[in-house]
Structures are given as structure tokens and as C-alpha cells.
Amino acid sequence: MLKHLTTEAINPASESLDDFTTYEIVQLINGQDAGVAQAVAKQTQPIADAIDVIADRLAKGGRLIYFGAGTSGRLGVLDASECPPTFNSDPKQVVGLIAGGPIALTTAVEGAEDHPELAVQDLQGIQLSGKDVAVGIATSGRTPYVVGGLDYAQQIGAFSIGLACNDNNELASRCDLAITPVVGPEVVSGSTRMKAGTATKMVLNILSTGAMIRIGKTFGNLMVDLRASNIKLHARAIRIVGAATDLGEAEADQLLKRCGGEVKTAIFVYLADKTPEEACRLLEQADGHLKQALRTAGEGSSPA
Structure with a gap:
């Protein structure tokens, strides 16, 4: 009742x-x-x-x-x-x-x-x-x-x-x-x-x-799997790449474009010094876990 x-x-x-x-x-x-x-x-x-x-x-x-x-x-x-x-x-x-x-x-x-x-x-x-x-x-x-x-x-x-x-x-x-x-x-x-x-x-x-x-959708507390589907989210993607890599806004934007707008791929490419294709392959092997993929590649394990 x-x-x-x-x-x-x-x-x-x-x-x-x-x-x-x-x-x-x-x-x-x-x-x-x-x-x-x-x-x-x-x-x-x-x-x-x-x-x-x-x-x-x-x-x-x-x-x-x-x-x-x-x-x-x-x-x-x-x-x-x-x-x-x-x-x-x-x-x-x-x-x-x-x-x-x-x-x-x-x-x-x-x-x-x-x-x-x-x-x-x-x-x-x-x-x-x-x-x-x-x-x-x-x-x-x-x-x-x-x-x-x-x-x-x-x-x-x-x-x-x-x-x-x-x-x-x-x-x-x-x-x-x-x-x-x-x-x-x-x-x-x-x-x-x-x-x-x-x-x-x-x-x-x-x-x-x-x-x-x-399941690996963040890197530290950064939302590295976000979808930059509008102006606000694109700006956020640039900020996230910059926070993880110490790149300036223009450089982070250029890196994102090189990586098809994928934040996680862009960060991996920069920190592990890999091509976008290599980054995608290694991230897939790590089931999308960026930190795990970086450790496997022998690189840093946390956001800058």
C-alpha cells in the first residue's frame, strides 16, 4: 500500500x-x-x-x-x-x-x-x-x-x-x-x-x-572517448588532448585532425610516438584502454 x-x-x-x-x-x-x-x-x-x-x-x-x-x-x-x-x-x-x-x-x-x-x-x-x-x-x-x-x-x-x-x-x-x-x-x-x-x-x-x-573510456579523469559532434565538444576535445600532451591549442587541433578527430588515438600517437594506424591497432589490442596500451608500448601511464 x-x-x-x-x-x-x-x-x-x-x-x-x-x-x-x-x-x-x-x-x-x-x-x-x-x-x-x-x-x-x-x-x-x-x-x-x-x-x-x-x-x-x-x-x-x-x-x-x-x-x-x-x-x-x-x-x-x-x-x-x-x-x-x-x-x-x-x-x-x-x-x-x-x-x-x-x-x-x-x-x-x-x-x-x-x-x-x-x-x-x-x-x-x-x-x-x-x-x-x-x-x-x-x-x-x-x-x-x-x-x-x-x-x-x-x-x-x-x-x-x-x-x-x-x-x-x-x-x-x-x-x-x-x-x-x-x-x-x-x-x-x-x-x-x-x-x-x-x-x-x-x-x-x-x-x-x-x-x-x-572499460577504458577515460584516461585519468579525462573523457578521452568523447564524440566531438558539435562546436562545444570539439573545443573540449582540443582541451583534453592539450591536457594529456601539453600541446598548445593549435597543435592539439592539428593532431586531432590527423587522427580523424579521435581523442584517444591522438593522445596515444603523441605519447607513444606512433602513427595513427599503429595507435589504432595497439589500442584495439588493449581493448580500448589507453593507459594499458601505453604501458604495453613502454610509455607514460598517466595524463600530464
Whole structure:
């Protein structure tokens, strides 16, 4: 029942919210948000365990699949959509599904979350397999769409992860690993797009970023696999090459052009004194891990 969920409870700190000044409203919401990071911190171990599984599956050709309804589904789609431009990942490698389909990203699709069979259809539609990781996201921990999806994931052998913001939630018994940042009652009762949404966004950021780091998408803390698909990202690519090589802007830009715009290749070419073709071959042998490839080539092991 909803009344037993902490995310649906009345928050005593905001019972007189409509009498607050605007300043007091901002102060209260900000103060309540301050506890979200602490709730996520308590889930460090399961999050770390999830990253290891996700990275292993991605390295072996599997995918990371998020699915949820409402805010939870939107956040999953958002995280998935940001992986290609950030890490130059294949758009099919991290996938987000939302109950009700793409239209539900901007328009509420009433009742879509109440049908577990719709999640099965959506997961079958993307051919979920035993090689994949399926992350079911439901603040309440009881959304039928997510429960149905996790049950299906387990049936076919995909590694299943349940992300919820309430203790003793139903997802925990329907998945291989549970992540449960408990954020408590919302400032506006039941408005889980707030603290619960923030916690969900934080966890998803960590999952995808951590997994991408583990499969070699960074060099130190530099995003060396980014896709320079617009002016801003091209400028960032130049800065990253410059940071890793100590080259000036013009030289870094020239090196990037020589390497087909590939940041990782450009850095390797400079640090290992190789041709772009040799760099690509050695990086492929190292499964894309720049630092590992440089060590193999007998060169530096960290960014300048």
C-alpha cells in the first residue's frame, strides 16, 4: 500500500509549506536535498557491485538496459542518451525504456505503469538477452511495469538490478542485486520527482560513469572517448588532448585532425610516438584502454 511507503509519507518539516516565504521554501528544499547524497552513500557497496557486473557484461558485448515509468523512466532514458556523446559509446550499448513509449517522455501516459506485460513486450522488442544487465527503476519499489520487467529479465538470464527509494520494496525480491537509497518523505508529499528523483539521477550517473571508466573510456579523469559532434565538444576535445600532451591549442587541433578527430588515438600517437594506424591497432589490442596500451608500448601511464 502507498501509505506504508516513506516517499509517500507526510514530511513534518513542510506541513505549513504554503505559509512559507519564497526564501523559506528555497531554504527548506535545499536543506532536504542535502540528505540525498548521504542516502546514496549508504548504497556504495551494491552500487560498486553493480558497476563491476555492468562493466564485465559491456566488455563482453552485452548491454545496459534501464526501464521504468514516469520520472524513473525519463531519468533512465536521459542517462542512456548521454553516454554516446560523453563516452563515444555505441547508442545501442546503453538503452533506456519508459512505460508508454517515447511519447511518455513529455506527456503522462495514464495507466502504462500498471501493466507488467508491457515491460516484457518492450524488453522483447529490444531483444534483451542473458548477456545484458537490466536495471528496473521504481521509486516506490512496487511499480508493476518494473516488477514485470525484472521477472522477465531473470527468466531469460539477464543480470537484474532493482533501484528503489523505499526499504522492504518488492523489487528487492525480484532481482539479483538491489540498490535502495532511502531519502524519506518529500517536501511535497508523494512528489518523487524531487528527492527520490535526485537520488535516482545520482545512482544512474555513477553506474554508467563507473562502468565506462572500468572499460577504458577515460584516461585519468579525462573523457578521452568523447564524440566531438558539435562546436562545444570539439573545443573540449582540443582541451583534453592539450591536457594529456601539453600541446598548445593549435597543435592539439592539428593532431586531432590527423587522427580523424579521435581523442584517444591522438593522445596515444603523441605519447607513444606512433602513427595513427599503429595507435589504432595497439589500442584495439588493449581493448580500448589507453593507459594499458601505453604501458604495453613502454610509455607514460598517466595524463600530464
